[in-house]
Amino acid sequence: MNFDIFTLLPVLVIGFVLLIVLLIILNRILVNVGAREIAIKERRYFGSKMPPGRVVATEGEVGIQADVLKPGLHLIRFPFEKVVRKVPLIEIGADELGIVEAIDGEPMAPGRIFAPDRAQNAHNNFQDPIAFIKQGGVKGIQLRTLPPGLWPIHPYLFRVSVAKTTVIPQGKVGIIMAADGAPLDAGRLLAKAIAGHLSFQNAELFSSSGGQRGPQVDILTPGTYRILTQSVPLEGGTDVKPGLFTIRLYDATVINENQIGLVEALDGSPLNPGDYVAESVAGHDNFQDGHEFIDGKGQRGPQKDILLPGTYYINPLLFKVILESAKEVKPGEVAVIVSNTGKDPSDDIRRQMAAKVRERMEREEKEQAAQSAVHLDKADAEEIKSELLNGDPADRRLDEGAHEAYVVPEGYRGIQETVVGPGRYYVNTLAITPIIIPTTNQTVEWTSGEVVNTFNPFEVISKDGFTMQLEVRVVFRVKPEDAPFMVAKIGGIERLIQNVMHPLIDSIFRNQASESSAMAYLQNRHEEQERAEARVRAHLLKYHVDVVNVLICHIHLPEELMKTQTEKILAEQRQSMYNAQREAEDKRIQLERTKSQADNQKDLMQATVGVEISGKRAEQRRAEGEGEAHYILQTGKAEAEKVRLMGEAQGVAYREQVNALGAQGVALVEVLKVIGEKGVRITPDIMASGGGNEGSGGGIGTLLLLNLFRNQMNLPATNGEKAER
Secondary structure, three states: OOHHHHHHHHHHHHHHHHHHHHHHEEEEHHEEEOOOOEEEEOOOOOOOOOOOOOEEEEOOOOEEEEEEOOOOOEEEOOOOOOEEEEEEEEEEEOOOOEEEOOOOOEEEOOOOOOEOOOOOOOOOOOHHHHHHOOOEEEEEEEEEOOOOOOOOOOOOEEEEEEEEOEEEEEEEEEEEEEOEEEEOOOOOEOOOOOOOOOOOOOHHHHHHHOOOOEEEEEEEEOOOEEEOOOEEOOOOOOOOOOOOOOEEEEOOEOOOOOOEEEEOOOOOOOOOOOOOOEEOOOOOOOOHHHHHHOOOOOOEEEEEEEEEEEEOOOOOEEEEEEEEEEEEEOOOEEEEEEEEEEEEEOOHHHHHHHHHHHHHHHHHHHHHHHHHHHHHOOOHHHHHHHHHHHHOOOHHHHHOOOOOOOOEOOOOOHHHOEEOOOEEEEOOOEEEEEEEEOOOOOOEOOOOOOOEEEEOOOOEEEEOOOEEEEEEEEEEOOOHHHHHHHHHHHHHHHHHHHHHHHHHHHHHHHHHHHOOHHHHHHHHHHHHHHHHHHHHHHHHOOOOEEEEEEEEEEEEOOHHHHHHHHHHHHHHHHHHHHHHHHHHHHHHHHHHHHHHHHOOOOHHHHHHHHHHHHHHHHHHHHHHHHHHHHHHHHHHHHHHHHHHHHHHHHHHHHHHHHHHHHHHOOOOOHHHHHHHHHHOOOOOOOOOOOOOOOOOOOOOOHHHOOOOOOOOHHOOOOOOHHOOO
């Protein structure tokens, strides 16, 4: 069957037109809402009029309807209703939150900036506009915010702005300023803490629980928070919506090693009258929990507790942290503790401590008086003893006119009796004041040299009117057990040196110098030094200071006196030199004499020994002589007797010989005996005879006769005799 295209054309056109009309009708009746959008309806006919000021209709009134068409296919009552607009869902990113402002609702209470959530979330995060209106939702910026996600929010009822989440980085602390809420309590600097607001992320609970406007006591520690802060509209406008909270970042409190943090509370209960520091409060976690501090009746002002090394997240509007170095007591030092806390010492405690001090002083004064008696003469020792036991009038006036702090036992307010030894200490210098006292030997000098603890030399006037310059050194020490009492008396080493030692020693040396002439002072330097040391020791004992020694280093006399003295000394030296030279010459002479004696000592000794030997020999000879004389005497007597007897015998013999030989023959015999005994040669050994003349004297006969006598006398033979034999 053949169809003419021109015949079917009208039918096709009509069908197409009917299809278009049907699609238009269906589009008005059936509305398809996409997955990421919502549709806004409007009622145009057959409905009541909305109440004045209302923006959306909740009961089918003519106008923009409060309920929205969510994603899906919806049937509307066309032509009475129509979809006027499709809008995308509100998307809140992971690092964002939505700030909602209601265009319609109940009016806001006077003085308030942000609308409370009266519907208590019956509107399901503003997704049910009708519930919001019927449950008393308030017009204005809402305290409830939208968390991350897709939200079908009615654009005619709510304006949504996006705010970034609040990020508190490490090492920072977030301080909150609330723009709305109840007024601050009278006399308070910070708003009271509200429990359960989840670090200000639940603004509705904060507001409904009585949160106050102004700086908050609670803080934000490092982390991410969804807090109602300033926001920017989603449409991309440049206007900024104010938030309930403003956050300021502050540095966390960092206490380095060898440091401490002293804390002063800027808010809290008033400090008790008479207290220097506030009492400790438990539970504030090193002042990081201001809520607990305030609720625990923490007092404003300096705090007794301290912060040790570490990092702390503290509200700087509530607490002021002062960094100080840890206190170190070095070897050779002690720390005297002055406590600003504790019980007030009663009169009984003061009297007990005063009696204890008096007892110690009396004992030490007696010991000092005894020591002075050993080193000084009687007059000076008695004078110093009187000063020690009776006191100096100037010192009494000083003590009567000044208030001396009390040394107290532990637990009482005041200077503590117990000192602290070497070490490192983390102490609250607002609660206690450590005073470092060296216990080793300290030196103070009055000299022109540039050293520590130096004063100008003393200018003193001697008794004879000369100006002398004295350089003095004083060595002293404070015993550990005396340190608290020294601090109570004068306050510290610097004040001791400046206010006591310097004027005291100056006066002592001036007084002593005025009692002696310049040269005598120089010559008696040791005695003057001992007198000054005894007086300095006696006076400083009253300040609980032990004097080791007082030294006069130099005494500078006037130039004119030194010139005269120099000339005198030179003259004395010359005289001494002459005397020395003379003495040297005398000694040289003596030396020469001694040397000569030494050189002749051998001869002298020999002579001396010879004299002694001669003496002994003389004595020997005298003894020998006496013996010889006695011997001779006796011998002589014997010889005489012998001679007498021999003479008598010889006489008899001579008579017989004479009778026999005759007198001439006996004489010849005697002569020959003598010649024989003496060995006298009277005849030659060889004799030649000229002939046999008988008249020539006998010749051979005579010779024979002589030889005969020789043999009889035992005379030696002559050479001639030997030859003849």
